[in-house]
Amino acid sequence: MTTPHPALEPRYFARMAAALGDKARVLEHVRPGHVIDAGAGGGELAGMLATLPGVDVTALDLAEESLARLREDGRFAVEQRELGDDREPLTARPASTIVFSAVLHEVYSYAAEPWAAHERALAQARATLAPGGVVIIRDGVMPERPGEPAELRGRDDTLVEQYLALSSFAETRLGRMRPGVWAGTRHAVSEALCTLTWGAASLPREALERFQLATLDGYADLLERAGLRVIHREATTQPGYREHLDAAGWSADEPDGAWFPPTTGLWVAVRDDADAGGGSA
The missing domain is CATH 3.40.50.150 (Vaccinia Virus protein VP39)
Known part of the structure; x- marks a missing residue:
């Protein structure tokens, strides 16, 4: 359907x-x-x-x-x-x-x-x-090497939970490690950043899309x-994208240190x- x-x-x-x-x-x-x-x-x-x-x-x-x-x-x-x-x-x-x-x-x-x-x-x-x-x-x-591990970090766990509740794509799932830290693949973390940047009001549409x-x-x-x-x-x-996410408190990490994906x-x-x-x- x-x-x-x-x-x-x-x-x-x-x-x-x-x-x-x-x-x-x-x-x-x-x-x-x-x-x-x-x-x-x-x-x-x-x-x-x-x-x-x-x-x-x-x-x-x-x-x-x-x-x-x-x-x-x-x-x-x-x-x-x-x-x-x-x-x-x-x-x-x-x-x-x-x-x-x-x-x-x-x-x-x-x-x-x-x-x-x-x-x-x-x-x-x-x-x-x-x-x-x-x-x-x-x-x-x-991102390159999309299946390798990465972490999403941010100040709004509720927003991540809302995003995951609406998203149906198995490839982009995240697991909560501790407050403000979510684990997944490089693909999943990158996808979350692309979606969360629009804020809660846009989730009913954006979370439905991969x-x-x-x-x-x-x-x-x-x-x-x-x-x-x-x-x-x-x-x-995209110009301004990383700056917007930084201001909102969102970032990404890999086991070897900080990382930010292309958009x-x-x-x-x-x-x-x-x-x-x-x-x-």
Whole structure:
């Protein structure tokens, strides 16, 4: 059974807008032509894409709350489309670039068969790309050596307990060692940091999502298996993220000392086979 998406509220759209600076990293990889923002949310990134020369943008989303905002903008076309429900092209018109910004982890998190839905979303992208087109993914990145032990430290055990009560992912479980210290894997601690940073009010949505699906190289392997050749990959820590967590009293440790994980991965992959997309963008 698919987990229903929580209703999108103003806090969600404000959070997406606040991350716009980090999203700008995708722009240098966009190719001229028809550009798709898949899972466009409030439209901030789609609007930024629409300012690029030689580009026209289609914003895709499923949620009515997002579609209403997108249709008010006027700088791009808007279509309603579900990601990961089939393997058909996302739009009738082939694309030069498809951007998935912080959306494929949602496809995974709310699906009855998470990995199957994620694989279908990549197949949709591949089917939509024109020859030489690229898919750009900006999403959570699992830390290297994700299964090794680590500890989460903080001042609010109640918030951690609330997070664990809502989260259903076995890979991200934590165990309380003593007041203010929780033990788990590097992946589990990193995932908790990414979720707890939003605070208690956002837990009813954020705790339902697994943000980190693979390491930097692991996600590249997923793209390669989908028939997309990876031409760029990078992992970064979003500006201000560590400072915000430090101020809130959250930190991470390993047996050998203090440690802090990256937050976001960026992957660019091209479909360069002769049968791509079926036309020009």
